Amino acid sequence: MEGLAMLRQVIGQLQELLELYGSPPFHHPLDDHPRRWCLPNIDDTSADEYYSLVMAAGKSGKCEMLEPFNPPPSKKSRKERYQGKLSGSTPVPEVMEQEIWKEFPEDLFEAVIARLPIATFFRFRSVCRKWNSLLDSQSFSQHCAEIPHAIPWFYTITHENMNVGAMYDPSMRKWYHQPIFFLPAKMIALPVASAGGLVCFLDIGHRNFYVCNPLTQSFKELPARSVKVWSRIAVGMTLNGNSTSGGYKILWVGCDGEFEVYDSVKNSWSRLGSMPSNIKLPLSLNFRSQAVSIDGTLYFMRSDPEGIVSYNMVTGAWKQFIIPAPLHLSDHTLAEYEGRIMLVGLLTKNAATCVCIWELQKMTLLWKEVDRMPNIWCLEFYGKHVRMTCLGNKGLLMLSLRSRQMNRLVTYNVMSREWLKVPGCVVPRGRKRQWIACGTSFHPCLTATA
Secondary structure (H helix, E strand, C coil), X not given: CHHHHHHHHHHHHHHHHHHHHCCCCCCCCCCCCCCCCCCCCCCXXXXXXXXXXXXXXXXXXXXXXXXXXXXXXXXXXXHHHHHHHXXXXXXXXXXXXXXXXXXXCHHHHHHHHCCCCHHHHHHHCCCCHHHHHHHHCXXXXXXXXXXXXXXXXXXEEECXXXXXXXXXXXXXXXXXXXXXXXXXXXXXXXXXXXXXXXXXXXXXXXXXXEEECCCCCCEEECCCCCCCCCCCEEEEEEECCCCHHHCEEEEEEEXXXXXXXXXXXXXXXXXXXXXXXXXXXXXXXXXXXXXXXXXXXXXEEXXXXXXXXXXXXXXXXXXXEECCXXXXXXXXXXXXXXXXXXXXXXXXXXXXXXXXXXXXXXXXXXXXXXXXCCHHHHHHHCCCCCEEEEEEEECEEEEEEEECCEEEEEEEECCCCEEEECCCCECCCCCCECCEEEEEEECCCCCCCC
8 A cells, every 4th residue: 555655646746747847758759659648547456456557568668667756956055065065076276287388478478467466466476586577567567557447445544653554455355564664764754645556645744745656665755845835735646647657746735825736757846827816815725635636637625615626737727616515514525436526524413423425516516415324334423423534535435433432444435335344454463453544545556656
């Protein structure tokens, strides 16, 4: 009886299969007669008789043995697939045949290496002297110039160690710490602007300028300014072309309207143009906001009246735009993405604080809110006196949010509108998280020279 029950179960599964798919089994082209499914009624047949029937059919060749119906395999989870790989045999690493790879064209080496991640390239420099000398190669510089800009890195200075720069790579979510060898002993210089892979530093006395490539330590001290202004100044930086090979310019401007432009090609400071009379002085510059560079024009944020002043580095023309700031705004700074001027700041009302993003509408010259930090993150700021510093304003923003009980670093991608928490900045072989004092974003470039 047990065998009879099993046979009934098999026949039931076959009937369900027929009802589900509604198609006969495969018809072999050599058969003259089409085969049919024959499902005998076994209610009145014993198991032994049915077994004899199946065996006789198998010998006559008129009936095929059928596999029991199995459901389609379910998709395995990532963990199960990973465990399955571990339990299997260890794959044998592929061996690069010397006879094949020795014929690899030399000019393609530079094209391939130029597309490697920055951190990977510095490891590859130790392979041989030839690869180590790529930074001085003109053809390698050309390959690097052809590659679209990667997402920017961030160069920061910490409160605990002002003589060591902390660089953050957002793609690898990793911090790198590099001593500032080029500065004189006991001098503190802060990053204030960047362009083309170079970072501009200004000492805390607002007297001396330095330009450096943080990746390669290519360094230059700029000549002394012709106008002696020791009060606080705002700084902006642009390229003369698409790369540093065509030179770069640096502008400083003071609240009383004094300004100068440094040209790396001439290696001198000069003053092109003058501040028009319709621009109200003093400028009341927002020094918390770094300058924004769009198509050779620098934009600075000012107050009283609220708005923006701009300077064209080619024509030397100054302009002023009166733009009212959003209500309840503090710690705001300018940003830029694909030619659009953005604004990021803290919006505080009663005890609630939130980080908001605005975009400048060109037709109305008004700020339009386009995004804000997730509410669940903003709840952490409730009832706290929060201060914010924007460390980079080129499409990817890094925000330092701090209070007595909190020290947070987050990034905001203007294109994808994605908020991410940044891992804590910890020095090598250390445990204590560093407090970020200031910083700027820069596009990492291996061949940019000061």
